[in-house]
Amino acid sequence: MKALHFGAGNIGRGFIGLLLSQSGYEVIFSDVNKTVVSELQIRGEYTVTLASQDREQLQVNGVTAIDGTEADTVASAVAEADLITTAVGVNILKHIAAGLARGIEKRIASGAGPLHIIACENAIGGSTLLKEQVYAHLDEAVKAQAAEVIAFPDAAVDRIVPMQHHEDPLAVTVEPFYEWVVDESAMLQGYRPIQGVHYVPHLLPYIERKLFTVNTGHCTAAYLGSLKGYETIQQAMADEAIAGEVKATLKETGAVLVARYGFDPAEHDRYIDKIIGRFCNDQLIDEVTRVGRSPIRKLSPNDRLVKPALQAHELGIAPVQLAKVMAAALYFDYADDPESAELQQSIRDKGVEQTITQYTGIHEGHPVYRLIMDSYGSMAAQCI
Ligand SMILES: NC(=O)c1ccc[n+]([C@@H]2O[C@H](COP(=O)([O-])OP(=O)(O)OC[C@H]3O[C@@H](n4cnc5c(N)ncnc54)[C@H](O)[C@@H]3O)[C@@H](O)[C@H]2O)c1
Numbered sequence: 001m002k003a004l005h006f007g008a009g010n011i012g013r014g015f016i017g018l019l020l021s022q023s024g025y026e027v028i029f030s031d032v033n034k035t036v037v038s039e040l041q042i043r044g045e046y047t048v049t050l051a052s053q054d055r056e057q058l059q060v061n062g063v064t065a066i067d068g069t070e071a072d073t074v075a076s077a078v079a080e081a082d083l084i085t086t087a088v089g090v091n092i093l094k095h096i097a098a099g100l101a102r103g104i105e106k107r108i109a110s111g112a113g114p115l116h117i118i119a120c121e122n123a124i125g126g127s128t129l130l131k132e133q134v135y136a137h138l139d140e141a142v143k144a145q146a147a148e149v150i151a152f153p154d155a156a157v158d159r160i161v162p163m164q165h166h167e168d169p170l171a172v173t174v175e176p177f178y179e180w181v182v183d184e185s186a187m188l189q190g191y192r193p194i195q196g197v198h199y200v201p202h203l204l205p206y207i208e209r210k211l212f213t214v215n216t217g218h219c220t221a222a223y224l225g226s227l228k229g230y231e232t233i234q235q236a237m238a239d240e241a242i243a244g245e246v247k248a249t250l251k252e253t254g255a256v257l258v259a260r261y262g263f264d265p266a267e268h269d270r271y272i273d274k275i276i277g278r279f280c281n282d283q284l285i286d287e288v289t290r291v292g293r294s295p296i297r298k299l300s301p302n303d304r305l306v307k308p309a310l311q312a313h314e315l316g317i318a319p320v321q322l323a324k325v326m327a328a329a330l331y332f333d334y335a336d337d338p339e340s341a342e343l344q345q346s347i348r349d350k351g352v353e354q355t356i357t358q359y360t361g362i363h364e365g366h367p368v369y370r371l372i373m374d375s376y377g378s379m380a381a382q383c384i
């Protein structure tokens with residue numbers, strides 16, 4: 001059984017590739033990083049280290065890679081795969097869509113078997129988005145045939161994998177915890193389960209709980225931590241004031257999640273505490289620049305800040321904390337991050353007022369807009 005995985009980065013090697021290999025798949029990574037591709041081709045294995053006291057090491061064998069820039073190679077790999085997964089970043093999905101479409105055409109022409117394509121990105125509806133992008137390259141006849149044999153189940157993936165600083169470009173250190181949840185309602189009949197995946201009939205509560213707790217809390221620590229000059233999430237979380245802000249923000253999103261999905265409040269509190277514990281894992285060094293990366297994506301209407309804030313507002317909860325984190329995101333000034341640079345340029349050129357509306361979709365006059373502006377103003381005078 002062959003699994004083709006797009007993106008041999010931190011999550012690709014440290015989580016998805018590992019689980020697929022443990023499930024008995026021969027894993028073929030597609031990546032545009034030439035060093036990683038050639039190392040995987042030459043060695044066919046790599047090591048995953050768990051960031052815990054005993055630093056357990058897991059060997060991932062039987063892997064290889066293809067160059068993601070070689071269109072014909074990618075299309076052939078898609079045509080031959082039994083399973084396809086991605087972890088490239090939600091904004092990169094559009095760049096792999098054409099290759100997937102060409103491979104799907106080849107599969108349909110050769111009468112290949114059923115296929116699941118699962119986007120393992122931090123986004124609501126990642127696989128559904130990828131499907132739209134792939135289908136934009138297909139004609140009506142192929143789309144009709146693909147609908148019968150190719151499924152794009154949405155997923156939620158959770159495992160903290162920081163930037164890696166090893167001499168070995170394939171080595172990857174990950175937190176011990178992981179959760180991979182897949183929408184079972186979109187799976188094809190008779191599917192072969194992946195070991196370690198939790199298949200659920202309705203994904204939305206799981207992806208929103210993950211994104212609006214793990215990722216909202218994480219970016220709270222990153223943006224407020226960055227404002228105070230901290231370089232890592234661990235340093236930020238060691239600051240009681242920031243740890244308190246993270247907890248308060250997760251109480252806010254927690255109230256929304258409990259109201260929307262009927263989660264047990266005590267159980268949700270335990271979920272929050274467990275996540276805060278994960279952020280504090282001193283066996284990991286996770287830079288605020290990684291966790292705060294792509295602030296435009298993080299400030300977008302369907303993501304971890306604006307969406308729960310507007311849901312809170314609709315439920316009669318003033319999202320004071322989420323507005324504070326959005327304001328801090330507007331101060332996230334990291335020149336190596338193109339989205340941070342664009343955001344800062346927009347604030348300089350158009351002013352923060354127009355920038356908020358442009359990137360969050362929240363209009364002046366909306367109560368949440370006022371909360372963001374108030375926090376932004378008070379942060380100009382003090383740190384938090
Ligand atoms: N790191 C984490 O803790 C974590 C946890 C859960 C989910 N995620 C999500 O997983 C995704 C990947 O994150 P990451 O941290 O692994 O990032 P990463 O930058 O380490 O990995 C992304 C990989 O994609 C590759 N890539 C870029 N363009 C490509 C293309 N056209 N074809 C093939 N490969 C391409 C890059 O070279 C890189 O190796 C993101 O959506 C992220 O939100 C990350």
Ligand SMILES: O=P(O)(O)OC[C@@H](O)[C@@H](O)[C@H](O)[C@H](O)CO
Nearest residue numbers: 122157158159160161215218291
């Ligand atoms: O990957 P992003 O940029 O969406 O978010 C940064 C981190 O919050 C994220 O990568 C987490 O480490 C991960 O989602 C944990 O499961």
